Amino acid sequence: MEQFPCDGSTRVRAELEVHDIVDTSVNETDAVPGTVGVGEAIEDWTGDARFFEYSEAADPIGDGVISAIPAVSFPAALYAGGPSRIVPLDLSEELRTPYPATSPALLASFVRINAGDELSLQPNATSQLLYCIRGRGRSLVDGKVVRWKEGDFVTLPATTAATHVAERESALYHVVDTPLLEYLGAVASTPRFRPTTFTAEATQAKLAEVASAPDADRRSRVSVLLNNRRFDQTLTATHTLWAMFGVLPAGRTQLPHRHQSVAVDLIVDCLPGCYTLLGDRIDSGSAQIVDPIRVDWEPGGAFVTPPGKWHSHHNETDRDAHLIPIQDAGIHTYLRTLDIRFSTEESSSP
């Protein structure tokens, strides 16, 4: 795009160009308010315009005009066996979208690839995040090879065509921001980062470091956040996606918290007796969730945490459990709308 520095001569030039355009496209003597002239044709552009009295349209979320985001679980049985395939965690019916979506901005999928098989993906996405649930393989990305194994994360930018090849039976958790682009009517065309691998060894080493810190018992989370150094303001895995690898220690309960991003959580491992509580309100005395619903964890299963819902994670077993929440918190942080809160702040506030 041509740049116009702020000086008088250039401004005159810009005004002349606008004047020229008006002269060639609209016959001012025929112009009618609410219509646009294109050559000799006059088209009525008012047909889709309408108005509401303020209170009728001020809160489409609260009024249920736009659908709520449901708290839904997806079992590991969806990809436990069978042929190589993509299993979208599709809530498009609940979200009333004409395209697959797990949340308004994200589509999460299980990807099963049997040994020796390959599967190609080229989503319209600014960001792809892959986590290797099990197995081992490689991805051919723009003529280069990215290797992965159980516990590795890989992020891929816009326009990436990747062929994923399994060297043994493999399962991947794949999250993209395609629904956000579908909603915008946009095609991602500019890579904002390079393909990036967060290895299992590096992730687990950082988690061990965090867990062994003297104040780990007093922290609300024992977790690591993935960050691509190119996003040094949002501190997220990509500019749209946020990803965490966390441990829920045996016998521990994490304090409730909430945020406006939607989470699509993957449970890595757990024993029966690990679960998440979800609800709309916090008891001001106990700082616990009032009338919660319970979502039980399952190794390899996933579930959706809606925006703004209070949620707390519970481990009533004698073994540590691990989870990977992935959220659209990159874009929320950029928009300054993440609004993360913890129940202790809420219950102690006046």
Ligand SMILES: [Fe+2]
């Ligand atoms: Fe959360």
